[in-house]
Amino acid sequence: MGKLISEKTKQVFLGPLSKNNPIGVQVLGICSALAVTANLKPALVMGISVTVIVAFSNVIISLLRNTIPNRIRIIVQLVVVAALVTVVSEVLKAYAYDVSVKLSVYIGLIITNCILMGRLEAFAMANKPWESFVDGLGNGLGYAVILVIVGFFREIFGAGSLLGFRIIPQSFYDAGYSNNGLMMMPPMALIIIAVIIWIHRSLNKELQE
Amino acid sequence: MNALRKLVDKVKPNFEKGGKLEKLHSVFDGFETFLFVPNSRSKNGTHIHDAIDTKRTMSTVIVALIPALLFGMYNVGYQHYLAIGQQVSFIDTFIFGALGVLPFIVVSYGVGLGIEFIVAQIKGHEIQEGFLVSGFLIPLIVPIDTPLWMVAVATAFAVIFAKEVFGGTGMNIFNIALITRVFLFFAYPTYMSGDTVWVRTSDTFGLGAGKVVDGFSGATVLGQVATASSPNINIMSTVGQPFGFLDGFLGLIPGSIGETSTLAILIGALLLLITRIASWKTMFSVFAGGAVMAYIFNIIGPDTASANFPWYNHLVFGGFAFGAVFMATDPVTSARTETGKYIYGALIGMFTIVVRVLNPGYPEGMMLAILLMNIFAPLIDYFIVEANIKRRLKRATN
Numbered sequence: 053m054g055k056l057i058s059e060k061t062k063q064v065f066l067g068p069l070s071k072n073n074p075i076g077v078q079v080l081g082i083c084s085a086l087a088v089t090a091n092l093k094p095a096l097v098m099g100i101s102v103t104v105i106v107a108f109s110n111v112i113i114s115l116l117r118n119t120i121p122n123r124i125r126i127i128v129q130l131v132v133v134a135a136l137v138t139v140v141s142e143v144l145k146a147y148a149y150d151v152s153v154k155l156s157v158y159i160g161l162i163i164t165n166c167i168l169m170g171r172l173e174a175f176a177m178a179n180k181p182w183e184s185f186v187d188g189l190g191n192g193l194g195y196a197v198i199l200v201i202v203g204f205f206r207e208i209f210g211a212g213s214l215l216g217f218r219i220i221p222q223s224f225y226d227a228g229y230s231n232n233g234l235m236m237m238p239p240m241a242l243i244i245i246a247v248i249i250w251i252h253r254s255l256n257k258e259l260q261e
Numbered sequence: 262m263n264a265l266r267k268l269v270d271k272v273k274p275n276f277e278k279g280g281k282l283e284k285l286h287s288v289f290d291g292f293e294t295f296l297f298v299p300n301s302r303s304k305n306g307t308h309i310h311d312a313i314d315t316k317r318t319m320s321t322v323i324v325a326l327i328p329a330l331l332f333g334m335y336n337v338g339y340q341h342y343l344a345i346g347q348q349v350s351f352i353d354t355f356i357f358g359a360l361g362v363l364p365f366i367v368v369s370y371g372v373g374l375g376i377e378f379i380v381a382q383i384k385g386h387e388i389q390e391g392f393l394v395s396g397f398l399i400p401l402i403v404p405i406d407t408p409l410w411m412v413a414v415a416t417a418f419a420v421i422f423a424k425e426v427f428g429g430t431g432m433n434i435f436n437i438a439l440i441t442r443v444f445l446f447f448a449y450p451t452y453m454s455g456d457t458v459w460v461r462t463s464d465t466f467g468l469g470a471g472k473v474v475d476g477f478s479g480a481t482v483l484g485q486v487a488t489a490s491s492p493n494i495n496i497m498s499t500v501g502q503p504f505g506f507l508d509g510f511l512g513l514i515p516g517s518i519g520e521t522s523t524l525a526i527l528i529g530a531l532l533l534l535i536t537r538i539a540s541w542k543t544m545f546s547v548f549a550g551g552a553v554m555a556y557i558f559n560i561i562g563p564d565t566a567s568a569n570f571p572w573y574n575h576l577v578f579g580g581f582a583f584g585a586v587f588m589a590t591d592p593v594t595s596a597r598t599e600t601g602k603y604i605y606g607a608l609i610g611m612f613t614i615v616v617r618v619l620n621p622g623y624p625e626g627m628m629l630a631i632l633l634m635n636i637f638a639p640l641i642d643y644f645i646v647e648a649n650i651k652r653r654l655k656r657a658t659n
């Protein structure tokens with residue numbers, strides 16, 4: 053194995069954070085990004101949940117990759133993901149009940165998140181457990197970063213607060229400032245993601261089509 | 262005119278290549294072509310040009326909007342003095358309204374043209390003229406009490422996301438002014454609907470202001486209809502006088518700044534139709550579609566106030582006439598095939614009435630109907646062209 057963090061592993065981890073970001077570049081997992089980002093807190097929790105699930109399902113599938121019959125591999129992958137999703141869902145219900153209520157079905161729907169199936173199929177089925185774990189971690193964090201950025205802008209302009217704490221002072225409201233209701237609606241999340249993609253591509257010329 | 266031409270010619274070298282103000286070339290070019298028809302000639306290819314270019318088209322639309330603007334200014338003052346129960350002269354009423362409306366025009370043009378200038382400089386092309394009309398429409402379709410910073414934010418949003426990202430003038434899918442309106446409507450609903458935003462009761466630059474008369478209610482006619490509790494209501498002015506068709510047609514009613522007077526809008530419509538800048542087909546079919554749909558609701562609709570609202574009233578109250586004349590006929594976002602214009606217009610009229618009647622959450626449906634049909638305009642055109650190809654193919658092969 054050599055060094056624990058080889059050059060390739062580093063690339064596997066850093067790629068999805070920027071140049072190969074699952075949302076920004078591959079444009080996967082958009083539905084949940086629109087649904088859970090109205091406030092920063094659910095966005096943060098969702099990002100962490102997906103990171104945990106994608107990292108560990110990558111490891112498990114990577115360990116099993118040589119024993120899974122090719123014809124039924126999607127079902128096996130689904131079973132693994134579903135098991136992990138259930139664990140995360142139960143943990144959230146136990147320790148962060150209000151957030152889990154807010155996220156409602158979207159935790160369960162992580163099973164259908166394209167990022168997961170994409171990583172399992174494209175990476176874990178062909179790579180060793182450690183690399184698969186790093187890849188899952190990178191992709192999950194790449195997803196989480198976008199969610200947090202979107203959640204940040206939506207909460208601060210839509211509700212004037214961050215993580216529930218008031219950020220925009222009362223004096224602004226007294227002076228005629230008003231929260232932007234459109235920020236609380238999914239269309240604005242789509243526009244913010246579009247702006248992120250726009251800025252990202254202007255900074256990275258090689259991503260431009 | 263000659264003096265102006267000489268002045269423009271005198272400063273022109275400064276802005277040409279190598280001049281000291283070269284960077285502002287696009288700005289200068291924008292002003293020059295705004296003042297004078299460009300004298301550039303085509304060097305190859307087609308030599309026949311229409312005498313009217315985009316800037317001339319835009320200027321004509323602006324002239325057509327002036328009756329609605331002037332009336333809107335007067336009406337702002339009229340509603341204000343009616344609300345505080347004072348009698349003032351015609352001039353004072355107009356001045357109050359003009360001072361109230363002018364900041365909107367300044368903000369709308371300042372923000373919109375500012376963004377256009379910046380984009381033109383970055384991309385190195387000439388300033389596009391599309392915002393001339395949008396910037397004039399925006400002040401006319403907002404309530405008088407909308408905070409100016411909201412108008413600025415919404416205008417910036419619309420110009421960037423509805424226009425520049427699509428490629429600028431002539432490339433937009435949606436009507437820019439309506440995107441501004443829809444942004445305001447969804448982002449700041451309390452400032453864009455309800456019964457406190459349509460009539461200014463505070464002062465304007467120190468003019469006016471006073472105690473609001475007893476029984477005052479600032480709801481628009483469509484607002485009253487949408488929130489009515491009984492199926493039969495009498496629509497009222499802000500101080501409790503009954504309103505009829507003629508009031509809606511003349512326009513001394515509360516509403517967005519420029520949309521109230523159907524008469525003033527029709528004067529503009531006449532100019533647009535004489536100069537053939539707007540299509541009579543679109544305009545006519547919006548009115549026809551709206552009238553038919555409203556009539557259907559009158560006869561077989563549910564027993565609610567909005568379904569019972571007479572069809573002729575639907576056409577003169579709210580933004581119906583304004584949308585039909587100035588928004589639906591936008592040459593960029595409407596259907597371009599001649600048959601398509603009938604379908605496009607009629608569906609706008611019908612959807613407007615459907616929204617008004619069936620969704621009490623939205624007293625006014627014009628904005629949503631036009632934006633919805635903006636999306637479908639290319640599809641309508643596609644089917645019209647396909648049908649035409651099929652028809653001719655059949656004729657040729659028989």
